[in-house]
Amino acid sequence: MASLTIRFEGHLGSLSADSVSLVLNESLQVLRDLDHRIAEQPSRTIKWVVTGFGTHIPAIELESRVLAPRRKTRFATPDRSSEIRRRFTEGVALLQSGEQTPPYYSTDNVRSIEKIVKGFHNNGMSAVSFESDHQLGLEGDTYSDAVLTPAAGPKIAQLTGVAYYAFGEVEGFIQVISVRKRRYFNITHARTLKAIRCNFLTDVEDDVISALRTQRRVIVSGRIAYNAANEPINVSLGPRPIRFLNLERDLPSISDLAGSSPDITEDMTTEDFVRSARDG
Secondary structure (H helix, E strand, O other), rough: EEEEEEEEEEOOOOOOHHHHHHHHHHEEEEHHHHHHHHHOOOOOEEEEEEEEEOOOOEEEEEEEEEEEOOOOOOOOOOOHHHHHHHHHHHHHHHHHHHOOOOOOOHHHHHHHHHHHHHHOOOOOOOOOEEEEOOOEEEEOOOOOHHHHOOHHHHHHHHHHHOEEEEEEEEEEEEEEEEOOOEEEEEEOOOOOOOOOOEEEEEEHHHHHHHHHHHOOOOEEEEEEEEEOOOOEEEEEEEEEEEEEOOOOOHHHOHHHHHHOOOOOOOOOOOOHHHHHHHHO
16 A cells, blocks of 8 residues: 655645646646556555545545456455555656656656646645655645745756657657547567557557567667656557567576577677567
8 A cells, every 4th residue: 555645735725626627637647647657457456545535735635556456366355555655756756856757657647747837827826746655634744755836847848859850769668548539559668668659550469469468678769759867658560560479488598698609699798688689
């Protein structure tokens, strides 16, 4: 179980109800998406319930509850709520600094935080803080995991906007497929753990679904949009859009390579050589 308190910096009687609702809705959307990526499950593994309200300050206290799996299984659903909560607050703090997109956050998630910041304008709210495992009600207590202020607005805009395009590749695991209005999936970057949206056409749908079901590591290629921090934020798949990499169990081990020619890797490092052997 994990707890999360959302505290609104403003005075009762002047806080806009719409602004408070916006903060709650966008925060919950990010928490749901983090749940999918961190738990690596197609449906939510936890829900958030209201357990209290601030006594001296406007706030909402939330706690996580583990959901029963939709399909019958002998294994209990693991409780990843503490990590989900931690990734959420660390992500907000990182976006407040404007350094980079947080791990496990997609561009849509970053835009959710951006919407919260924009909602501060003329709505009686000067900031919002996200606190964990902390009791509210003591005046003068300034403990907080992350504080979001209007100063974050221009910084976040640099992370959601496109600075330039280039053709390239992204390696990772496919998660979250949508075929409703627009066909896209998110790929969790193997190195940074950031979720990158990839737009695709009908002719590669089978490959996308196969990669999701088998959890095979893939390389997607196409035109990549980068933000001002040189981070890929979305990919429009190209003519050879998805390449499946070999399973980890199919890779040669270091012991397997020990008896090989000493020049087998040529000028490559061992890591690069194993990666090249895995690339199917």
